[in-house]
Amino acid sequence: MTFPARRLRRLRRTPAIRRLVAETKVTADDLVAPLFVREGIVEPQPILSLPGHVQHTRESLVKEARRLVSLGIPGLVLFGVPATKDATGSQAWDPDGIVQVALRDLRDEVGDVLVLMADLCLDEYTDHGHCGVLTDRGEVDNDATIELYGRVAVAQAEAGADVVAPSGMMDGQVAAIRAALDRAGFETTAILAYAAKYASALYGPFRDAVDVQIVGGGDRKGYQQDPANGREALAEVALDVAEGADIVMVKPALAYLDVIAAVRAAVDLPVAAYHVSGEYSMIKAAAERGWVDGVAVGLEHLTAIKRAGADIVLTYLAAEVAEVLG
Numbered sequence: 001m002t003f004p005a006r007r008l009r010r011l012r013r014t015p016a017i018r019r020l021v022a023e024t025k026v027t028a029d030d031l032v033a034p035l036f037v038r039e040g041i042v043e044p045q046p047i048l049s050l051p052g053h054v055q056h057t058r059e060s061l062v063k064e065a066r067r068l069v070s071l072g073i074p075g076l077v078l079f080g081v082p083a084t085k086d087a088t089g090s091q092a093w094d095p096d097g098i099v100q101v102a103l104r105d106l107r108d109e110v111g112d113v114l115v116l117m118a119d120l121c122l123d124e125y126t127d128h129g130h131c132g133v134l135t136d137r138g139e140v141d142n143d144a145t146i147e148l149y150g151r152v153a154v155a156q157a158e159a160g161a162d163v164v165a166p167s168g169m170m171d172g173q174v175a176a177i178r179a180a181l182d183r184a185g186f187e188t189t190a191i192l193a194y195a196a197k198y199a200s201a202l203y204g205p206f207r208d209a210v211d212v213q214i215v216g217g218g219d220r221k222g223y224q225q226d227p228a229n230g231r232e233a234l235a236e237v238a239l240d241v242a243e244g245a246d247i248v249m250v251k252p253a254l255a256y257l258d259v260i261a262a263v264r265a266a267v268d269l270p271v272a273a274y275h276v277s278g279e280y281s282m283i284k285a286a287a288e289r290g291w292v293d294g295v296a297v298g299l300e301h302l303t304a305i306k307r308a309g310a311d312i313v314l315t316y317l318a319a320e321v322a323e324v325l326g
Contacts, residue, residue, distance in 0.1 A: 024307040026299060028072040028325055032117065032272075033318035036209050037061045038081040039098040049205035050277055051284045053316060055081055058102055062109045071322035075115030077165060077314055078102060081210055082125055088133050089125030093151040097125075100159040107160030117163040117192060118156040120149060120177070129214035131168035131223065138216075140223060146173045150180025157186040163247075167194040169223045169236075175243035192272060193245035196233035196259055199224035202252050202278030209277070233259045234266055241267055247312065252276040254301055257308040264309025273305050275315035283317075295324055 011021050038045060038055035045055040056064060061078075068076060080099035082091040091097040099118055106116055122145070123131045132145030145168065153164045164181075166173045174193050181189050199221045207213065214220075225232060233256075237248050248267060250260045251274035264271050279301065287294025298317045305313050315321070 024303055026302045026306055026313075026321070026325070028318075028322040029074055030302075030306060030311070030313055031073050031318040031322065032075040032077055032115075032312060032314045033068055033073055034077050034079065034314055034316060035061060035064060036079050036081060037098055037102045039083040047205070047209045049208045049281055050316060051281070051288075052320070053209065055209065058105050061102055062105050065106050065110050065114060068319060068322075069110055069113050071319055073114075073318055073322050075117055075163075076106075077117040077119055078106075079119045079210055080124055085125055085127040087127055088148065089122035092120075092122055092125040093148070093155040095155060095158070097155070100155055103156065103159035103161055112162075115162050116160060117165050118159075118161040120152050120156065120164045120166040121168045122148065122152075123168075123212050124210045127215070129212050130218070131220065132170060140170075142170050142172070142223075146170050146176035149173050150176050153177045153181050153189070153191075154184045154186065157181060157184070157189040161189065163190045163192050165192040165194065165249075167197060167251075169194065169197050169220075169225070171239075172243070174240045174245050178244035190246040191244065192247040192249060193240040194251055194274075195237040195240040195245065195248040196256070196263065197224050197249075197251045198227050198256065200227060200252050200255070200276070200278070202255065202276050205277035205281045227255075230259055230262065234262060237263050237267060241269060245269065247272050249274060249312075249314075250310075252279060253305045253310065253313065254279050257304060260305065260308040260310050270311045271309055272312040272314060273308075273310035275301060275305060275313055275317065277316065280316040295320070299324070 036055045041057055044060045047053050082098050121131050130140050132140040135141045156164050247270045249272035250256050253273035253275045260273050283294050283297050286292045
């Protein structure tokens, strides 16, 4: 039997050879760690559906930020859990709201060593659980909501956020936020746009983490993307780029690798992807039962996300993977 001159197995023979010719590499530099801070608690509160993660106190949040720096992780994205909620989500832009005070704590502690990103949405702060203010008919009022997003962006920038990350999927949100930031003198504050955010069934553990439920059992399918649609994502991304986004993101990540690849091919901006809570928790649940090697599967997930074209990965695996990678 005659073999071809090229034997592809030659470049798989040893770990060193495989490392040398690897097309895609995951490093700590690629990762952003999502963190939660809760108002009014004195001890970190474990999140049962997100094993290994907690709702932080202000003090434990600062400690965790120091750990991320020591692991070489370049950024975190912060989510707040307020003590009180109302119809408009006013704690989201209150200077003394939990995210704003936590950002000031972090800025004082880590300076510019860590990129401080702040999730910019209202669902954690509204008593009805939607990402915006509601009309009399109970529908999200897009234009009234993006005006409030501008106020949130300015409050977060004033508190020390390097990057604001609007996740509400409101039409025109990036333009409204960019205009508000520029008017307030924060021209250098960047916008990471949740440009293609899908109405996914993979967000359950996250909603546990931020204590969010939609009153009346509703959903966000009227403003988040339909999982059936891929081409629509490119239209969403193009609008956000035109409105001034600095980074565009696809969420979730693993179930939407085709979308990540299409976005990467379409834009020159940095592309982020969010390896979401459900994707993380499925790994942890299977690993706990001994069904998979959790670390190996996690690295495989992140490698696939990068291979699809993501430059930045927001993931609950960030610290764990950084420790493994050394």
